[in-house]
Amino acid sequence: MTRTVVVTGAGSGIGRAISRTLAERGWSVVVTDVDADAAGAVAAELPAVDGAPHEWAALDVRSPSDATALAFSTADRIGLDAWVSNAGVSFMHRFLDAPVERFDQTMDVNLKGVFVCGQAAARAMLRSGTGGAIVNTASMAGKQGRVPFLSDYVASKFGVVGLTQAMAYELGEHDIRVNCVCPGYVETPMQSRELEWEAQLRGTTVDGVRTMMLDDTPLRRLEQPEDVALAVAFLLSPDSRFITGEALAVNGGAFMD
Template identity: 80%
Template sequence: MTKTVVITGAGSGIGRAIANTLAERSWQVVVTDVDGAAAKDVAAALPADSGVRHESAVLNVSSPQDAAAVALDVTDRLGLDAWVSNAGISFMHGFLDAPIARYDQTMDVNLKGVFVCGQAAARAMVRSGTQGAIVNTASMAGKQGRVPFLADYVASKFGVIGLTQAMAYELGEHGITVNCVCPGYVETPMQSRELEWEAQLRGSTPDGIRAMMIRDTPLQRLERPEDVARSVAFLLSEDARFITGEALAVNGGAYMD
């Protein structure tokens, strides 16, 4: 029987890789993003088994109304088996110069978005009696504060890990597992922007920052979105049905805990 998953922030980067990996493993995927055109393009390009039709939807993850509408619609029409809260943003600035407006934006998407979407998904699963799975995208920056120029991002990702544990504890009685993945230095459009920002802040070059990231990673390469996607696929699989409340490090050894 085909299972259905909703993925947020899946119009590019890690989210797109998660969508593609799960589609390859016979999931029916609902690609969501605040950029509806990007979500539609990703959904159209996904591999599909016979009878499986991938879909897309516009979703502002910080809107409870948007999240509830998507979760209930998917539950009623397709059955909601899993939800991946992946949408995220980042800005780089020194702590002393960080504007509160940027902090608010970061928290709205990275933390409030996980809360809002997780609540909507869990309510839909409980209503339908589905013992589903939720996976949140955190970061190795959610396990250590030693990350320059990203104080608001660090705070948001620490929050995601704590929220994941709280959700797992309360939703366990409904048979719903909740875990998060903690990527490291991932080659995505978001990281490309960060390379430029960090180079300016450090008085270096993007290539210099990239080389530093590789030196910090024992496996000696930058992480690919597919590395994260395969870990998400595991946490959504039957092999992980007795794992909940975990923050899985997927970073090539760049941070070990």
């Protein structure tokens, strides 16, 4: 029987890799992104499962009504076995210069979005009575504050780790497992922007910042989106059937706890 998963922020980067990896493993994927065109393009490139194409939808993860409509519609039509809350944003500023408006934007997407989508997914799973699994994308910045120029991002990702534990504690009785992944330095369009911002803030070059990242990583390479996707696939699989409330480090050793 085909399993169905919704992935948010799946129009590029980590979300795209998660969607592809899950599709390759036989999941029917509902690809969502605030950018509808990007979501549609990713859905079109995924390998079909049992001859059926994958679905896609525009989704603003900050909207409870939109998330609820998507979760319940998916559950009613094709079932909802899993949800991956991956959508996220970042902005880089020195703490003393960071505008409150950016803090609000970061929290709205990175933390409120996980809360909103988690509620919607869990309510749909609860109504179906079949249980399920939820995976949230946090960050190694959700485990340490030693991350330059990303104070609002750090706060949001610490929040995701805590929220994941709270969700896992309350939803366990309904056979819904909730975990999060904590990536490190992942080569994505978001990181490309951050490299340029950090180079400017440090007064160095993009290559210089990249070298710092490599020096921080014992496995001596930058993380690929597929590295995160493989961890998500594990957390959604029967192999992790007794794991919940976990913040799984996927960072090549860049931060160990």
